[in-house]
Amino acid sequence: MSGRITRRDFAQATLLGTGAVLLDMQAPIAFADEVVQARVGPDWYGYGGVGDYAASHGNTPDLVNAAHSIRDDQQADDPADTIDTGEEYDLVIVGAGMAGLGAAYEYSKRAQSGSRCLIIDNHPVFGGESKRNEFDVDGDWLIGPQGANGFSVPNTREDRESYKDIPDLRYMRELGVPLDFDYGVPQQANGRIRLARDNYGYQYWQEEITSVAHYFRGTGPQGNWVLDPIVNAYRDLPGSEASSRDLFRWRAHEFETPSALDDERWLDTMTYKQFLEDELELAPEVTRWADRIVTGSAGFGCDVISAYGAMRLGLPVRGERREYDSWTRHSFPGGNDGFSRYFVKKFMPRAIRGTDDFDGIMNGGIDFAALDQPGEAMRMRLGATVNRVRHDGPPETAGHVIVSYIQNGTHHRLKAKRVVMACGGWINKYVVHDLPDQHRTAYESFVHAPFLVANVAVRNWRFVERLGTGACMWSDGEFGNSCNIRLPMHTGSYRPQIHPDRPALLTFYVPFYYPGEPAAAQGIAGRWELFSTSYAEFERRIQLQMNELFAATGFDWQSDVAGIVLNRWGHAYMTPQPGFFFSRNSQPTAAEIVARPFGRIAIAHSELEGIQHWGPAADRGKRAIEALFS
């Protein structure tokens, strides 16, 4: 594993050991969550790249196994051999994703001398879905995102001032994150190619300013590519003239705005599919096209998401065009890992080695030993899965919260004066033993979608460049529906060359959705597929997909692929269904109920926003601290 090229070694070592029982399973839509029983191991996890994040890419086997044992073990008490650490904290934060880090940062700003805070996370590295993969391909250092990808910044000084209080810009200013960035210039590539700066903006929001080639299976002997279909109003797409016309009408906002939209809450009474097909009377092909965009940003597709949620994603609901060119989309090389590193550096400066500037924070090594030091005001305990949280009496009068966790297979217990649960409903409803019934009922309307991000390190990307693009999309295939080579941001000493004959990362986005099935069943089936498929099987599917897309332009699997890292997220997104955003009958929404603190515990997670985004996620953490300490 220490060599530069490790994928093939890994595949050979694990192919034989891969449990056939996991390989051939179907994805049964009617199965209950309980079916995901099999314990997973290193052969399932696969190669992790190099550097600090190599052992923490997506859900780890330990995490998956621990989470399933929590789900299956609902006993009220800790096992007899639980170690009481004797620790007592003023605050424990469960979850070191953007919400947990936002809570920790806020607490660190108000903490008084002698106060103590512990952050506990079940991954080996902080960041939650905002982490990176790193590769060393023949000496070239490459960084890609594991999940959360990008952010946008207003272009003008006036807009930066007007929007300075929205969470993204407020945090960037407070943390010292720059607002302007440098990117490399592609060398020796087709000069017309416009590379995307992130890994999914090109699917819709950046479609007009990036090159995107769409592949259609079976429309010719080699399939069929259509480059930048938007330029010719989608007329070059296979399919009926009417569906192309509807697609362009939707994309160009050339339809009449429904009068009921005078009150935008109306949109939250229906799915986006209902809005497109019943209200706008557009062809079902438009829904299928939009599904790829919605699933990439919200998990499930148009048949699940509230039309209001689709509007929040920026998809068309009004017959007037929205301009996108006053904000610029950016992505750090590792996606939003940049923000998680900035947060940690701010409240735990020794955790990231090196200087306190852009280069140091983005590229410094993590000092794991510095994270959990006795005597420090802010501590972080990683690789620890919290399995029980409850007040030590009735929540209204209890003096403490007992927090139990499993680390390296051993059960531990400690005390906290207050707790922020900065993780999602899928785990809170099992872990928080005295969760009020109201909260528990509210969580029933939350549906969570799995997602897979695969970073494929290639020794060259000439086979993509020959298509006249850096980004590709397809509908029917073996693996995912989109992939791209992006224009990497320069972050101090990280300045990879962008040359079609040099190594690069091809990043695949892979949703799991089953249109027409009930949302909860889609989640179960998707997690089944995500968790029961071995690394070797996903590798095989990637090979089939890349051969289908790129063999004709010179792709050679054996010589071109240097490494593959899979980042599996069992509960990547909570897809907001109709009714999520606005209450009916003056009742609070489910998210409003979940966000209400009870006793000494408050819940904060990006899912409470409906559309998950880094700044509001961190702000949820801040609000939980305000509620608990006011």
Ligand SMILES: Cc1cc2nc3c(=O)[nH]c(=O)nc-3n(C[C@H](O)[C@H](O)[C@H](O)COP(=O)(O)OP(=O)(O)OC[C@H]3O[C@@H](n4cnc5c(N)ncnc54)[C@H](O)[C@@H]3O)c2cc1C
């Ligand atoms: C593929 C993908 C692309 C995305 N792209 C973007 C984007 O471009 N821009 C953007 O702003 N956002 C994006 N997001 C959304 C992203 O989810 C949010 O921005 C944000 O990072 C989520 O932070 P969080 O803290 O709410 O949740 P998480 O990141 O999920 O953090 C929760 C943490 O709690 C841990 N945890 C859970 N249970 C326990 C337990 N029992 N014990 C201990 N720890 C536990 C989890 O493992 C995790 O580390 C994307 C998400 C995905 C999946």
